[in-house]
Amino acid sequence: MSHAVTCTAPVNIAVIKYWGKRDEELILPINSSLSGTLSQDQLHARTSVMARADFASDAIWLNGKQESIENPRLQNCLREIRKLAAAKQTHQQGAPLPTDKVHICSVNNFPTAAGLASSAAGYACLVYALAQLYKVGDSLAEVTKLARVGSGSACRSIYGGWVRWVMGEAADGSDSIAEQVVDEHHWPEIEVLILVVSDHKKTTSSTAGMQTTVETSSLVKHRADKVVPQRMEDIQNAIRARDFETFGRITMQDSNQFHAVCLDTYPPITYLNDVSRGIIDMLTKYNAHKGKIQAAYTFDAGPNAVIYLPRENVNEVVNLVRHFFPPAVGAEAAFVRGFRDVPAAPVDAATLQAINRSVFADSLKYVMHTRVGSGPQVLSNDADCLLDASGNPRL
Numbered sequence: 121m122s123h124a125v126t127c128t129a130p131v132n133i134a135v136i137k138y139w140g141k142r143d144e145e146l147i148l149p150i151n152s153s154l155s156g157t158l159s160q161d162q163l164h165a166r167t168s169v170m171a172r173a174d175f176a177s178d179a180i181w182l183n184g185k186q187e188s189i190e191n192p193r194l195q196n197c198l199r200e201i202r203k204l205a206a207a208k209q210t211h212q213q214g215a216p217l218p219t220d221k222v223h224i225c226s227v228n229n230f231p232t233a234a235g236l237a238s239s240a241a242g243y244a245c246l247v248y249a250l251a252q253l254y255k256v257g258d259s260l261a262e263v264t265k266l267a268r269v270g271s272g273s274a275c276r277s278i279y280g281g282w283v284r285w286v287m288g289e290a291a292d293g294s295d296s297i298a299e300q301v302v303d304e305h306h307w308p309e310i311e312v313l314i315l316v317v318s319d320h321k322k323t324t325s326s327t328a329g330m331q332t333t334v335e336t337s338s339l340v341k342h343r344a345d346k347v348v349p350q351r352m353e354d355i356q357n358a359i360r361a362r363d364f365e366t367f368g369r370i371t372m373q374d375s376n377q378f379h380a381v382c383l384d385t386y387p388p389i390t391y392l393n394d395v396s397r398g399i400i401d402m403l404t405k406y407n408a409h410k411g412k413i414q415a416a417y418t419f420d421a422g423p424n425a426v427i428y429l430p431r432e433n434v435n436e437v438v439n440l441v442r443h444f445f446p447p448a449v450g451a452e453a454a455f456v457r458g459f460r461d462v463p464a465a466p467v468d469a470a471t472l473q474a475i476n477r478s479v480f481a482d483s484l485k486y487v488m489h490t491r492v493g494s495g496p497q498v499l500s501n502d503a504d505c506l507l508d509a510s511g512n513p514r515l
């Protein structure tokens with residue numbers, strides 16, 4: 121008898137950053153964090169899981185290639201989910217036995233490990249699918265804890281909309297969970313641009329980087345204890361009130377502080393490059409020229425910019441990007457990709473004059489235009505399964 125489930129899960133991009141653990145094994149953070157979940161129409165992981173008593177061993181295929189199942193993060197997820205299934209004895213309700221082996225097959229519809237939060241979508245998708253398979257998915261709070269032991273930021277991808285990860289206090293991690301603040305329908309005016317910077321040499325992984333920060337930075341303690349708690353309050357109020365001015369200011373300040381803390385790490389960590397700094401400069405001058413925040417940038421552990429902005433500003437900002445960070449000649453057609461067309465148009469001379477910076481051609485790979493979207497979904501059509509009847513990846 122075989123059991124199989126296929127799910128999709130979204131990427132999330134934090135506006136209050138998670139950076140630093142108080143427990144490496146359980147993945148418990150030193151501060152709470154908050155993110156927007158991005159639409160799965162543009163970015164998602166899709167994962168099929170199948171359990172059978174006669175599989176020789178657990179196995180995983182990622183983007184068409186078999187990977188080691190011994191990855192400790194993966195092992196943590198499998199162990200915790202089986203523990204839960206055994207405790208709840210869900211096999212008596214038709215779920216596989218916790219001792220059955222599982223085959224896992226996953227694909228991302230976007231580049232893996234390119235700083236687009238693939239690990240967040242990947243682990244969220246994996247544990248969400250396993251939770252359905254073992255029939256332990258009733259409490260989403262529990263599922264967020266399972267995702268957390270795969271990758272901290274993954275716990276926020278279990279919900280759509282705007283999501284907070286409450287750091288918790290318990291040593292066993294029982295209260296370190298993600299919760300939805302508001303769903304994806306609350307603030308539909310907000311859209312998202314991801315400016316994918318051409319240079320994708322991954323410098324320092326988030327896991328290693330934040331460990332060195334906690335060991336060496338004195339600023340990070342101040343950030344976690346004194347700055348983030350108030351920002352968490354303020355940004356949640358801003359989201360509830362759909363107050364973009366406050367939301368945008370806190371988003372940019374928190375990104376800036378995260379990168380300041382990286383620089384305060386010894387040896388220092390630099391994730392931003394000249395293109396990233398150029399984007400910050402352009403948006404800072406643009407916002408100043410307009411006299412209010414029109415678009416808010418945030419950067420994770422890499423040079424790519426994520427811009428949260430109201431729909432009414434999307435055309436102008438995309439055309440500013442086309443002006444100051446133009447694609448190579450001939451690459452214009454697929455430069456902006458997303459859920460609707462953003463027509464190329466000249467930006468008015470006064471705005472260009474106010475920004476007054478040199479053009480940085482061929483510095484971006486492409487711009488992904490997306491929005492805030494829903495949490496993980498179960499795909500119930502057999503044709504969506506990535507594994508064939510005998511548990512091998514479908515070609």
Ligand SMILES: Nc1ncnc2c1ncn2[C@@H]1O[C@H](COP(=O)(O)OP(=O)(O)OP(=O)(O)O)[C@@H](O)[C@H]1O
Pocket residue numbers: 165166167182226227228232233234235236237238239240241242243245246325326420421422
């Ligand atoms: N669909 C998936 N299923 C399971 N694991 C995945 C999946 N996608 C990515 N991963 C895991 O995440 C790793 C990539 O994570 P990494 O942190 O290097 O990149 P990223 O998540 O794109 O970047 P960042 O976390 O800095 O935004 C992969 O090597 C793999 O172990």
Ligand SMILES: C[C@@](O)(CCOP(=O)(O)OP(=O)(O)O)CC(=O)O
Pocket residue numbers: 133134136137138139147153239270271272273274326327328419420421
């Ligand atoms: C900068 C960040 O994107 C860091 C994400 O770190 P990870 O969740 O990738 O780290 P691990 O828990 O070690 O897997 C900020 C954020 O998403 O909050």
